[in-house]
Amino acid sequence: DVVMTQTPPSLSVAIGQSVSISCKSSQSLVASDKNTHLNWLLQSPGRSPKRLIYHVSKLGSGVPGRFSGTGSEKDFTLKISRVEAEDLGIYYCLQGTHLPRTFGGGTKLELK
Amino acid sequence: EVQVLESGGGLVQPGNSLKLSCATSGFTFSTAWMYWYRQFPEKRLEWVARIKAKSNNYTTDYTESVKGRFTISRDDSKSSIYLQMNKLREEDTAIYYCASAYYYSGALFDYWGQGVMVTVSS
Numbered sequence: 614d615v616v617m618t619q620t621p622p623s624l625s626v627a628i629g630q631s632v633s634i635s636c637k638s639s640q641s642l643v644a645s646d647k648n649t650h651l652n653w654l655l656q657s658p659g660r661s662p663k664r665l666i667y668h669v670s671k672l673g674s675g676v677p678g679r680f681s682g683t684g685s686e687k688d689f690t691l692k693i694s695r696v697e698a699e700d701l702g703i704y705y706c707l708q709g710t711h712l713p714r715t716f717g718g719g720t721k722l723e724l725k
Numbered sequence: 726e727v728q729v730l731e732s733g734g735g736l737v738q739p740g741n742s743l744k745l746s747c748a749t750s751g752f753t754f755s756t757a758w759m760y761w762y763r764q765f766p767e768k769r770l771e772w773v774a775r776i777k778a779k780s781n782n783y784t785t786d787y788t789e790s791v792k793g794r795f796t797i798s799r800d801d802s803k804s805s806i807y808l809q810m811n812k813l814r815e816e817d818t819a820i821y822y823c824a825s826a827y828y829y830s831g832a833l834f835d836y837w838g839q840g841v842m843v844t845v846s847s
Contacts, residue, residue: 652835661822662762662770664835674834705770713788714772 615640615708619717625725626696634691634720636706641686643710650709653682653691657702666691696722727751727836731823734841737813745808745841747823752834754804755779757827761797761808763819764840773821776806791817813845 616639626632634653642649653666664673666682669689679694693700701724706717733745747759758781761773774797777784785797796809806823820840827834 661837661840663837667833667835671833674832703768707770707772712786714775716770716772719768719770 614713615642615711615715617706617708617715617717619704619706619720621720622718623721623723625723627725628698629695630725631692631694632696632722633693634704634706636684636689636691636717638687638689638708640711642689642708643686649685651682651684651689652707652709653680654705654707655700655702656705657699660702662705693722698724727825727834729823729825729836729838731821731838731841734821734843736844736846738847739813739815739845741813742809742811743813743843744810745821745823745843747806747808747838749804749806749823749825752825752827752829752836754825755801757825759797759799759806760824760826761806762822762824762837763817763843764822765819771819774808810843813843815845817843818845819843 618637620635624632642651649669651669652664654662654664656662665676665680670682681692683690701722704720728750730748737743756778758777760775763773764770775786776797776799794812799806820842822840823838825836
């Protein structure tokens, strides 16, 4: 199985601060269809996960532009510019290139 | 508005069965690939199963730990999917989420339901 190593496990931030979360995969995530199936999801407190980004850098419908995703092959980053209160929760990366689909361990974003 | 609504969870004894349902609306269900995921009490997320669309022959895939015990199915006429869970184990205790994935106007949409709790305990 592809192992997704996500760091840091937690982040303490102030509103308005920018943060980055890293996700590294044990195998290349470039698929046979030439897409890289790397997703970022946010689980707000008491809610189900919501996908923010797919194919490394494409924003989902309605996702604010302060979220951005970069990376390639095995090394990926989610950046949140100017964190807002509604951004707090647990962030997960998810690879969909290889079966089984696998998640990172999560990064909990909390208020400082 | 897209809606994804799971049902059928509950408390069940080890070795017994349970069937989860997921009703959807607001998108072209017949072209969507549908998924079941689960989240364990410690917040770890795991993909459980996938069923592709009719155009992909309704191909199904499973994570190794549920193969031979769980069955994913879909009814396009009802815009619904199901997860038949047999021979349940205590380690299957989790919140189970249904999720859809489909392309529309060149973009990939992805929606998760609110989840349903499954507790396997004697």
